[in-house]
Amino acid sequence: MKMVIAKQEVRALNGDEAVAYAVKQSDVDVVAAYPITPQTIIVERFSEYVHNGEVDTEFICVESEHSALTACLAASATGTRTFTASGSAGLALMHEILYVTSGCRAPVVMAIVNRALSAPINIHCDHSDSMAERDAGWIQIYVENSQEAYDSVIQAFRIAEHPDILLPTMVMLDAFVLSHTLESVKVLPDDIVRKFVGTRQIPLIKSHKGKLVPFKLDPENPVTMGPLDLYDYYFEHKRQQEDAMQRAPEKIKQIHDEYGKITGRRYGNGLIDPYRLEDADIATICLGSTAGTAKTVVDQLRAKGVKAGLLRLRAYRPFPAQDITKVLENVKAIAVMDRSHSFGAYGGPVFHEVRHTLYDVSTHPQIVNYVYGLGGRDMPQTLIHEIYKELQKILETKRVKKPVQFIGVRE
């Protein structure tokens, strides 16, 4: 097949602006949002596009994030394409409606600028906000840089609205490190993005009258969404949500690949992004922008002959267990880096799931957890080097002394 690489323009954008630009090009019908640092720029830029008549979008100013998502959910239920953005306390305030949105199978797309949760109040990056919502039935994609934020938001509309999926989708970018840092971002021409996202496809479903009708709120073909659902049917509807999640990985990969053919940019297979893992003995696993720093460390170690690698998880929901197993089964010592913590738990959330995934691997790699970077605490190369040094020790001794550790915190 002939590769078609579209002509792209390089723009100086920070992560938030890259998201706003992607939304501008994606033919979105409704945006309802409430500002919160460090996500504010997304909505500010987008409101400028609305004001200047550059987009044909209904922009709803609301009084809270709870209302923002409720408005998006309601708009999405009528068959429109909708977008919102939040983070930290704003995302926490949406908590109830996150479940309603996924339960109503409303394919809302949301950008989350990952910020710590209060108290004490902090506006900087960690993943506590979105990790707390990992069970809400949303697809979660974590990005490494602003370019990927732009690319992922465009892909997110296709993923969320795919008739086989119909799950709301969050795209996560790290506060300040990405949201407020200028990068050169390659953007596609408007018409190519428009063609890629297309118009929202509405599947047909059987209504209460036995008639096939479009799956949306439509006075011509009335349906009832989200009614009372007790012990007799609730479980079946939740089982359907899991089924959609199980179908999502294949579609995420396909959509990522289709996009890659247009742009020439790919992030691993769309679910996981392995770096120099093929023959690695030791590896770290992380989400988001930390991967950029870790890649540099891997290169430095490789130059010295250390067989080091890195695995960045791009999709966290659905959790790409099979893909992780495939790339990690021959790695002997693994450090899982968590930028959030579940207080009182045996390590951070990424550690839980990676370690659990690798339980069935017969080679039984040694696994250690590092909780790092809470509240925006920097994760410099020196600390990542420390982690790889510890992994080399584990490789020699075949023993993990302390499975859960906190790094970068003063004693």
Added chain:
Amino acid sequence: MTTKQKGWKELPIAGLCWKPSTEYFTGDWRTYKPTLDEEKCTKCLICYINCPDTAIKWKPEDEKIEFDYNFCKGCGICANECPQEAIKMVLE
């Protein structure tokens, strides 16, 4: 149950109603069932007025009241209010 329950593969998604509410027989919830002693009934219609589910039908042409067991939830208000004690609640 009055109708066969569908599995997750057959149901429309998002909790969408798959049948009209008039076909959702709330009589399924009942534990005690009202029964009428026609000898004692004076057709005063106090039960008919008090039924919260309009599950008591008054048929003037037959001069008879009838329970609609598809929708009677078995609350027992009719039996409690009947001045003639013509309605008895019976365990199903």
